[in-house]
Amino acid sequence: MQAKDALNYDYSVAKCFTYAAILFGIVGMLIGVVIAYQMAFPELNYLAGEYGTYSRLRPLHTSGVIFGFLLSGIFATWYYVGQRVLKVSMAESPFLMIVGKLHFWLYMILMTIAVVNLFMGIGTSKEYAELEWPLDILVVVVWVLWGFSIFGLVGIRREKTLYISMWYYIATFLGVAMLYLFNNMEVPTYFVAGMGKWYHSVSMYAGSNDAMVQWWYGHNAVAFVFTVPIIAMIYYFLPKESGQPVFSYKLSLLSFWGLMFVYLWAGGHHLIYSTVPDWVQTMGSIFSIVLILPSWGSAINMLLTMKGQWGQLKENPLVKFMVFASTFYMLSTLEGPIQSIKSVNALAHFTDWIPGHVHDGTLGWVGFMTMAALYHMAPRMYKRELYSKKLMESQFWIQTTGIVMYFSSMWIAGITQGMMWRATDQFGNLAYSFIDTVTVLIPYYALRATGGLLYLIGFFMFTYNMYKTMTASKAIESEPQNASPMAA
Amino acid sequence: MFHWLEKNPFFFAVGVFLVIAYAGIVTILPDFMESARPVTGTKPYTVLELAGRHVYIKDSCNACHSQLIRPFKSETDRYGMYSLSGEYAYDRPFLWGSKRTGPDLMRVGNYRTTDWHEYHMLDPISVVPGSIMPAYKHMFKNNADIETAYAEALTVKKVFNVPYDQADMPQLGTYDESKKAVMEQAAAIVADMKSTEVKEAFKRGEIKEIVALIAYLNSLK
Amino acid sequence: MNWLNDNVNALALLGAAAILILSIGVSLKYIKQMKTDKSTGELTKENWDGIGEYKNALPIGWALSFVGTIVWALWYFLAGYPLASYNKIGEYNEEVKSYNAQFEKKFANPDQATLMSMGEGVFLVQCAPCHGVTGDGMNGKAANFAKWGNEEAIVASILNGAKGSSYPLGEMPSGLLDAESAKAVAAYVMQEVSSVKKSKNPALVESGRALWATCAACHGEDGKGMDGSAPDLSTYGTAKFVANVLNMGKKGTIGNMPQFNDGRLTNIQKTAVGTYVSSLAK
Ligand code: HEM
Ligand code: HEM
Ligand SMILES: [Ca+2]
Ligand SMILES: [Ca+2]
Numbered sequence: 006m007q008a009k010d011a012l013n014y015d016y017s018v019a020k021c022f023t024y025a026a027i028l029f030g031i032v033g034m035l036i037g038v039v040i041a042y043q044m045a046f047p048e049l050n051y052l053a054g055e056y057g058t059y060s061r062l063r064p065l066h067t068s069g070v071i072f073g074f075l076l077s078g079i080f081a082t083w084y085y086v087g088q089r090v091l092k093v094s095m096a097e098s099p100f101l102m103i104v105g106k107l108h109f110w111l112y113m114i115l116m117t118i119a120v121v122n123l124f125m126g127i128g129t130s131k132e133y134a135e136l137e138w139p140l141d142i143l144v145v146v147v148w149v150l151w152g153f154s155i156f157g158l159v160g161i162r163r164e165k166t167l168y169i170s171m172w173y174y175i176a177t178f179l180g181v182a183m184l185y186l187f188n189n190m191e192v193p194t195y196f197v198a199g200m201g202k203w204y205h206s207v208s209m210y211a212g213s214n215d216a217m218v219q220w221w222y223g224h225n226a227v228a229f230v231f232t233v234p235i236i237a238m239i240y241y242f243l244p245k246e247s248g249q250p251v252f253s254y255k256l257s258l259l260s261f262w263g264l265m266f267v268y269l270w271a272g273g274h275h276l277i278y279s280t281v282p283d284w285v286q287t288m289g290s291i292f293s294i295v296l297i298l299p300s301w302g303s304a305i306n307m308l309l310t311m312k313g314q315w316g317q318l319k320e321n322p323l324v325k326f327m328v329f330a331s332t333f334y335m336l337s338t339l340e341g342p343i344q345s346i347k348s349v350n351a352l353a354h355f356t357d358w359i360p361g362h363v364h365d366g367t368l369g370w371v372g373f374m375t376m377a378a379l380y381h382m383a384p385r386m387y388k389r390e391l392y393s394k395k396l397m398e399s400q401f402w403i404q405t406t407g408i409v410m411y412f413s414s415m416w417i418a419g420i421t422q423g424m425m426w427r428a429t430d431q432f433g434n435l436a437y438s439f440i441d442t443v444t445v446l447i448p449y450y451a452l453r454a455t456g457g458l459l460y461l462i463g464f465f466m467f468t469y470n471m472y473k474t475m476t477a478s479k480a481i482e483s484e485p486q487n488a489s490p491m492a493a
Numbered sequence: 494m495f496h497w498l499e500k501n502p503f504f505f506a507v508g509v510f511l512v513i514a515y516a517g518i519v520t521i522l523p524d525f526m527e528s529a530r531p532v533t534g535t536k537p538y539t540v541l542e543l544a545g546r547h548v549y550i551k552d553s554c555n556a557c558h559s560q561l562i563r564p565f566k567s568e569t570d571r572y573g574m575y576s577l578s579g580e581y582a583y584d585r586p587f588l589w590g591s592k593r594t595g596p597d598l599m600r601v602g603n604y605r606t607t608d609w610h611e612y613h614m615l616d617p618i619s620v621v622p623g624s625i626m627p628a629y630k631h632m633f634k635n636n637a638d639i640e641t642a643y644a645e646a647l648t649v650k651k652v653f654n655v656p657y658d659q660a661d662m663p664q665l666g667t668y669d670e671s672k673k674a675v676m677e678q679a680a681a682i683v684a685d686m687k688s689t690e691v692k693e694a695f696k697r698g699e700i701k702e703i704v705a706l707i708a709y710l711n712s713l714k
Numbered sequence: 715m716n717w718l719n720d721n722v723n724a725l726a727l728l729g730a731a732a733i734l735i736l737s738i739g740v741s742l743k744y745i746k747q748m749k750t751d752k753s754t755g756e757l758t759k760e761n762w763d764g765i766g767e768y769k770n771a772l773p774i775g776w777a778l779s780f781v782g783t784i785v786w787a788l789w790y791f792l793a794g795y796p797l798a799s800y801n802k803i804g805e806y807n808e809e810v811k812s813y814n815a816q817f818e819k820k821f822a823n824p825d826q827a828t829l830m831s832m833g834e835g836v837f838l839v840q841c842a843p844c845h846g847v848t849g850d851g852m853n854g855k856a857a858n859f860a861k862w863g864n865e866e867a868i869v870a871s872i873l874n875g876a877k878g879s880s881y882p883l884g885e886m887p888s889g890l891l892d893a894e895s896a897k898a899v900a901a902y903v904m905q906e907v908s909s910v911k912k913s914k915n916p917a918l919v920e921s922g923r924a925l926w927a928t929c930a931a932c933h934g935e936d937g938k939g940m941d942g943s944a945p946d947l948s949t950y951g952t953a954k955f956v957a958n959v960l961n962m963g964k965k966g967t968i969g970n971m972p973q974f975n976d977g978r979l980t981n982i983q984k985t986a987v988g989t990y991v992s993s994l995a996k
């Protein structure tokens with residue numbers, strides 16, 4: 006039975022989240038470009054008074070791209086992929102339709118308040134978990150709704166065996182739920198003391214303990230938001246777009262369970278040479294090395310799926326985006342483990358090499374994969390061909406240039422900075438004042454910002470292409486089985 | 494076995510959960526730990542310092558500044574003695590940061606002073622030419638939130654037994670008593686400052702954010 | 715700079731190279747397969763939305779590396795890593811102790827040039843944020859060393875008083891003498907009391923000596939400060955005086971100067987920076 010004959014998939018929620026992903030992508034990356042330029046040209050801090058300083062904007066950038074752009078992308082693909090690999094339409098269950106819509110609207114409300122809060126400086130300072138307790142509660146509600154959607158759809162599925170992507174979506178759901186809850190254990194102070202701001206809270210954990218919980222969370226937020234759901238995407242969209250069967254079930258299986266098992270142990274690599282016990286640091290370091298393999302397993306599986314398909318890689322920009330994404334996934338999952346080696350971390354920690362690593366992963370892997378997924382979905386959701394292949398090709402090269410500029414400048418900046426902090430003069434005294442180590446980096450900061458700007462321009466091209474696809478492109482009669490139709 | 498799990502989503506989910514959950518238990522629980530207890534001499538923050546800490550968090554200074562001195566000679570030469578776990582015993586949340594766009598501040602109270610912070614926060618390049626740190630002029634306008642700081646101090650005292658109101662420890666007392674201590678600590682800082690705006694406001698009984706922030710920075714030793 | 719003598723630097727560079735070489739190398743290997751190979755294998759019976767799955771075996775290199783790293787991890791954690799015996803702080807203490815011993819030995823009797831050059835280095839790292847890179851005090855934000863440690867500065871202290879280092883005698887009051895007498899006393903202090911032993915106004919020294927009693931009340935007959943009750947003026951304008959400021963700090967009239975007694979500067983470094991700073995006095 007071909008799904009497309011039997012079923013009318015309902016993409017209304019997927020469409021909503023697609024719009025949200027584009028919106029937050031623009032906002033989050035625009036702010037990214039602004040803060041990147043602020044580091045090169047500090048005068049840019051004063052464009053919006055108190056609300057425009059680097060330090061107010063930085064959490065907005067991270068939250069904007071992670072919880073705005075990325076989560077929306079994940080939800081959009083879930084509401085698309087879920088139905089298809091489970092062979093069941095959301096339209097078959099009014100309940101699931103309501104859950105989906107509620108999920109979307111509550112999420113939008115949450116994100117709007119979150120943006121306002123962060124502009125105002127309301128937050129708890131924990132990286133990637135800045136929100137105060139009232140919003141934490143809303144996060145939980147949104148997450149539970151997503152859970153209903155996943156397990157509801159699974160409950161009424163026709164396809165008995167869960168496809169690989171489903172494994173990863175389920176893991177995302179469970180992982181984030183567990184991590185978020187424990188890292189956000191807070192006591193609202195108003196309810197104990199009866200005064201002060203009602204939304205203020207204080208962490209349940211203190212000092213080194215708090216750091217352990219935070220980086221158990223922080224590292225695995227990377228795992229379960231930047232990695233696991235993106236793998237869910239690539240396992241569906243690459244084979245689907247290319248028409249190639251997945252290279253190896255066994256490799257999928259071992260990579261999945263390996264990743265699940267190993268990832269959680271590696272958080273200690275954020276705390277190397279800190280005051281947490283040495284064995285925790287060492288364990289983080291060791292497991293990070295082991296982690297290369299399950300990470301590379303998925304990437305290799307995808308690259309091998311494309312065996313013999315050089316023609317597609319050349320012809321189809323979507324395949325190009327995805328193959329490139331998995332190579333960048335390999336790069337960043339080798340880079341991370343190497344930065345986890347104690348002696349390397351001694352230099353790399355606290356430097357710009359870390360944001361360099363971050364954006365290898367986020368721009369190359371996460372960004373490319375998410376955009377490719379949304380591109381693939383568009384012709385099927387809007388029943389029109391993709392508006393322009395040429396635009397897509399230029400976007401690819403502009404963004405690739407941007408990524409290369411970003412990471413090469415940050416590698417050089419980070420390593421320079423690390424070496425200068427350590428450097429001594431002929432007497433063995435510190436050779437550089439701190440400000441010396443800042444001013445040398447300005448050219449690299451400018452280069453990075455410009456790389457980021459190129460990436461943002463590419464994202465605008467993506468937005469335009471999607472918009473035209475939705476509104477003005479040629480209609481298609483039947484859904485394409487594989488390669489997405491696109492006008493030259 | 495695995496194929497069976499893939500057909501039984503409930504058990505699949507349970508399996509995934511077990512695999513990811515127990516790593517957490519093993520890595521986290523043992524460390525609710527001895528070494529995180531306060532070392533002698535570590536005291537909880539006064540209410541004014543806590544208010545300053547809230548300013549630090551509100552403006553995300555931790556986006557650029559760490560508070561963790563690693564045991565390397567290059568760091569102890571620059572910032573002073575390496576950090577000890579127990580020194581953070583009253584830090585909720587911890588503010589180690591993960592990026593040093595600016596220098597570490599763990600012990601900045603040892604080598605910077607009120608008047609210097611005032612120049613620096615108002616206009617960093619006036620003291621450090623080439624600095625890329627933003628100026629924080631709004632801290633000279635906004636009032637510090639003493640009530641919330643007091644609420645937090647009282648909360649941690651009640652809920653986590655943080656030793657306020659004990660011998661040789663900061664005294665909380667009632668809010669009014671606390672407010673008096675806050676004004677006293679603030680007065681010493683305001684006296685060392687130059688800004689007439691801040692001084693005038695203090696005479697009216699207002700404590701600007703900058704005053705609280707400097708109290709906090711000076712307490713970092 | 716000997717960048718590569720530092721293990722950490724060398725390893726970081728090596729790591730960066732390894733990341734690039736391995737990632738690009740391995741990706742190219744698979745991209746080559748895209749060009750040359752064909753996808754083959756037996757399909758599993760499932761099919762999801764048109765996506766099939768091969769039953770292909772694990773890539774052998776991958777599988778071996780995975781097993782290899784796991785074995786290595788177990789070995790390292792249980793045997794290779796000195797679970798109980800390693801202590802980073804201990805290592806640090808050893809390292810710093812031996813470094814300091816060596817430093818003390820090497821610079822036990824530094825010559826003037828060494829002190830100046832070492833002092834300048836220390837100054838730029840530790841003092842420049844307040845005193846400015848040139849030591850000019852950045853428009854009155856801290857002491858301007860061109861106007862410090864010389865006769866004019868003594869005159870200023872006499873006229874304006876001095877405070878802030880918490881000497882037992884507390885503050886030195888302002889207006890102890892009129893401007894003329896102050897100049898004379900300053901000449902006396904510079905030539906006779908301080909080890910600088912040179913005055914810009916030698917003609918005034920004797921009238922200054924006659925007025926010295928005013929000062930002797932606190933600084934002592936010999937100007938040595940009566941065992942720390944007030945500053946020892948015999949060191950005025952020298953490295954020793956500066957080192958003393960570093961130990962005591964100064965909550966003065968310009969602003970607050972922090973103490974440097976948290977161990978970040980050794981005595982040799984303090985002497986060095988003091989030598990450098992007093993050389994700025996004009
Ligand atoms: C094998 C996989 C990986 C390992 C072992 C790893 C390891 C590391 C290490 C050692 C750090 C630096 C910690 C520090 O010194 O501050 C780090 C930071 C980071 N990594 Fe990775 N990484 C991996 C993959 C990834 C991927 C694929 C992404 C994103 C797509 C990513 C995103 C991040 C982020 C966002 C941070 C910054 C955390 C912070 O705020 O400090 N990592 N990672
Ligand atoms: C338009 C392109 C982008 C630019 C110019 C940009 C710029 C920046 C800058 C300047 C920082 C601060 C680095 C620092 O603290 O020194 C940053 C941090 C970060 N960005 Fe981006 N960004 C971009 C896109 C993205 C995207 C698409 C993502 C995620 C999907 C992302 C995730 C992050 C994360 C997680 C951090 C925190 C890293 C850390 O704490 O180490 N960024 N970004
Ligand atoms: Ca929270
Ligand atoms: Ca960070």
Ligand SMILES: [Cu+2]
Nearest residue numbers: 224227272275
């Ligand atoms: Cu991590």
